[in-house]
Amino acid sequence: QVQLVESGGGLVQAGGSLRLSCAASGRTFSTYTMGWFRQAPGKEREFVGAIGWSGGSTSYADSVKGRFTISRDNAKKTVYLQMNNLKPEDTAVYYCAAAIRHWTLVVALGEYDYWGQGTQVTVSS
Numbered sequence: 001q002v003q004l005v006e007s008g009g010g011l012v013q014a015g016g017s018l019r020l021s022c023a024a025s026g027r028t029f030s031t032y033t034m035g036w037f038r039q040a041p042g043k044e045r046e047f048v049g050a051i052g053w054s055g056g057s058t059s060y061a062d063s064v065k066g067r068f069t070i071s072r073d074n075a076k077k078t079v080y081l082q083m084n085n086l087k088p089e090d091t092a093v094y095y096c097a098a099a100i101r102h103w104t105l106v107v108a109l110g111e112y113d114y115w116g117q118g119t120q121v122t123v124s125s
Helices: none
Strands: 002-007 010-013 018-026 033-039 046-051 058-060 068-073 078-083 092-099 119-124
Touching (some): 046 068, 058 068
Parallel strands (some): 010 119
Antiparallel strands (some): 018 078
């Protein structure tokens, strides 16, 4: 069992930055892949990025590549999403997720087993 709690969302102007955090509890954090997803109103939940168990490998959606960075601190059981140069189209509820069956990167939503409650990010133009 894994519990995930996101924080750090808010309202920011276009071009600004935010850092989201996701604190995990339960199953050994350092053994599985973590991912970030987002869901805008009226749209399906989509992959943003993922990070492998050691933090040595990452994957990003094309829409955020070069602007967003995922990192993790296994000692603190926390994964981060640093978002720079935010755009209005980044507005969404952001979710962190744990893929406990995988220690390598996975991007498919269905491969993730546990989800946080989400945190709202709103980017104004």
